[in-house]
Amino acid sequence: MFAALRAEVLTCLRRLLPELPEEALTRVTVEPPRDAAHGDMSTNAAMVVAKIAKVAPPKLAAELSAALLELPMVAEAAPAGPGFVNLRLAESFLLGQLPVVLRAGEAYGDGASGAGVKINVEYVSANPTGPMHVGHCRGAVVGDALANLLGKAGYAVTKEYYINDAGAQVQALGYAAYWRYLEALGTTLTEEEYAEAVPGGLQYRGDYLVPVGAALKETFGDSLAPGAKPAEASLWLTTVREFTVAAMMESIREDLAALGVAQDVFISEAQLVKDGVADRAIAELSAKGLVYEGVLEPPKGKLPEDWEPRPQTLFASTKFGDDVDRPLRKSDGSNTYFANDIGNHADKIARGMQQLVQVWGADHGGYVKRMQAATRALSDGAVPLDVLLCQIVKVMKGGEPVRMSKRAGTYITLRDLIDEVGRDAVRFTMLTRKSDAQMDFDLDRVVEQSRENPVFYVQYAHARCRSVLRQAGEPAPAELAGEEAALATLQDAAELALLRRLIAWPRTVEAAAAAREPHRIAFYLGDLASDFHILWNRGREDATLRFIQAEAPEATRARLALVAATAIVIRSGLAVMGVAPVEEMR
Template identity: 40%
Template sequence: MKKRLERMVGEALAACMEKGTLAAAELPAVEIELTKDAAHGDYATNAAMMLASRLKMNPRRIAEALIAELADPGGVVARTEIAGPGFINFFIREGFWATLLEAVEREGAGYGRLDFGAGKRVQVEFVSANPTGPLHIGHARGAVVGDAVAAVLAACGYAVEREYYINDAGNQMHNLGRSVLARCRELDGGDAPFPENGYQGEYIRELAREVLAREGRRCLDEAEGEAIPRLTDHAGGVILDGIKDDLKAFGIVFDRYFSERTLYENDGVAKLLAALEAQGFIYREDGTLWFRTTAFGDEKDRVVIRQNGEPTYFAADIAYHKNKFERGFDTVIDVWGADHHGYIPRMHAGVQALGYPKEALRVILVQLVNLLRDGKPVAMSTRSGEFVTLRQVVDEVGRDAARYNFLMRRSDSHLDFDLEVAKRQSNDNPVYYVQYAHARICGILKTAAEKGVAVPAYGQAALERLTLPEEAALIKTLIRLPEVIEGAARNLEPHRLTFYLNELAGLFHSYYNKNKVVSEDGDLTGARLFLVRAVQTVLANVLGLLGVSAPERM
């Protein structure tokens, strides 16, 4: 609808310039927006005011010229008016709105899907936690945001892949192996000191018990140089399997798990650095290798090979992103914790040095979650192993409530997550508000069916009977869905969908309380059933994008 009006205004402008009523000028971009106030019509454009300064003309005069050339072959616009400083307000013909519901019926579960992605390949990389322990609540938010962004992009016609980067090459993994070994010795009765940066969670002890039961004293007898790498691999594998299970229970499935270690195979990282050095992006100083990230706006150059000869995480990350682009992704999206924001200029520098545009890498920052129980903070300490796991949250509050809660705010704003509120099945909890609307509609349709009333097909429904303002508001909200999805996709902001759902559910609940859907009036009943089923379709489609169920009963 919006696009239709945009086109009309654009064409009117072209006609004006051709006829000379308006001097030639470039129109920045026709902007049409829904009005907040019904007195301003249904849509409005500020085109005339945008043009005023360029053409040095009174905006109202420009508006008059535009309206004179406005062609409306479909007869959609009932009338226009010029208001305020130069807005053009469009009043849509009454009864036209309902015709747009045809698309909801025709497209059904696919309503809201778009194709502007045009099959371009996008990778979303998220979670990517070291397999040194189970996922905790802090990972959950990034997991849901990444998953929802991927789903929204897929709905817009992008070919999306979800990827998890396994940091299995660094010190953290080494610490994991040392921690397991230390617990093995402890269980054996030794009093070996626990490593300083070790992982103290109970799960390490369980791993140690399992290792001892399976292979006896082997890890205790062999040299540390043998035992630690072996225990690291084993523990990492077991923990990663657990992570995959937890994610699956949370409704998240990755297309690929990418191991950092594979980047080092065949000297991959070293060769890449050599190539970059040949291009002048890398130099040697003080026995280390430096990446000239300042050439791309970073505040200082960054080390890629340390004095001890070990590559930094950044070195591997450049290689990883090179790998991503070589796999043919047009755009790569990284979901990071907000505490890594300082890393962005560096990574953008890396991408540009590799020869790709800065925009090819987009980073979503996800703020930390403040975990509460009944308003009181829950202590979280990764080091000590005292933390609430993702699994516990899913078990306690449920997958739907957990996912919805993490999507209710912009990802870069702080989020309080209260376990008690999230699991309470009450009006404190928006997920149930939305799901209830869906379940309610299912109930209505069931009641109607029991009375032998079927939902009519589009051509048979007397949609002209939908004359109430609430009905118009519902219809307008339904047909806005594509815009909302497009906005969420372009801005990588899935929270827009939860706000949209709350709005739609609110309109429906209000409508429901005021008006009877199934009545004695056959035509009206049919029209309302048609409308209500469209609401059901949209609720289900959007909930589906967010990975939240749309229950028929609650």
């Protein structure tokens, strides 16, 4: 609808200013006004082209308003401010959109702004060192909903999980799993004695590794530790590490499935390293003159004890907006974590991805610039990388922080959360704040049946819609879409407010996808539910506004069309969020 009116605005401008160059029109927008009292739409057209056209913005805004008033879809057009034009749509045009919703069904809102662009959304990507926790949960929901949103906006989306299965953390995991294996064999070694013998100590002590130790015993017997005594690490570490990572990834996949997340691709860091992807990417950057041997300036503030001004292999990331150039090799000649990450992004580009979006924890904020620099360098600026940072989630109950999980040892697991309140409540609630805002996840609030609980409030609106339609005998949306003559009976302000909200759905999808902000869908559904509940309550106060009236068949059909369209758009929005609609509230 907004795109259609923008096309009309451009047509009017071309007629009013025939000498105006086409490039002057690129900044023209048609958007909802900041204040709904100003109308249904607002355009900046007069303000952005006036200087090029050498016309005073207010004068051009007045001329454009007069031209737009000639359109049958426009009821009011008035200049405002420094060159805006505010528009109010004709009620006949608004009512004509209701059959469009009904005929499209849940595909209403599907857009073409993505234009089939191949976009890779990488999210979760947790180290496979333990069960998924609440922090991972937020990133998983945000990433999954964003991928769904981009798909609805017309992008060709690949959902990806990058497995960080190389480096020190998985080495530590191998040692921890080996301890559980020794326990399963009945070792006489104490945990503290083993921890003292392990490089870096025993880092992962949660009970979740107990079944892994048992599985190692079942698979290998005592061959990795004859007589329940530790063997030389070189004889078992690789085997135990790979076995444990596989077990952890199976558990993570199960956790993701419980959350309703199913990624298309799982990429192993260790496999990319083995295949030489990072080395080839670094060679490619070197061929572009972007890799050199140099000495970095000391970091600002207090120097780390292990810092030394040594020559290093560096990527010239400052040429692409980073603060400093970045090391690619450690002192032992192996790749830095950043170098392996360059390989990850090079792999995505090689697979034909045209845009990259990644969801990271807020603690990775300092890593954004260097990764964006590397991606620009690898793709010669052709492939943008957007990063969404997710702040921490504090789980509360009874006004107090919830105790940590015994199974995980140090944190609240995703399964704990799902078992407590259910998948849909978890997903919806995680999207009620922008990802970079901190969140208190109140276990009491998300299960209470009140307006203060957005999960309940939206689900209740859908359940009420379905109750009305069942009472009416389940009329088919296509049948209701044919009742265009009856729609003129929709005249109450609450009915028209609900209709205006419904037909803003495609614009909401497009804008949320462009901004990479899936939380906007939760906000929209909350507003839509509010509009519907207001209308429901108006019917309780005024019998002439009830949805079903035996003595007013035309008004009944029109209102049933409005109710059916509301249910359709709620389901469409919930599908983006990965939340199942409910048929009735119990």
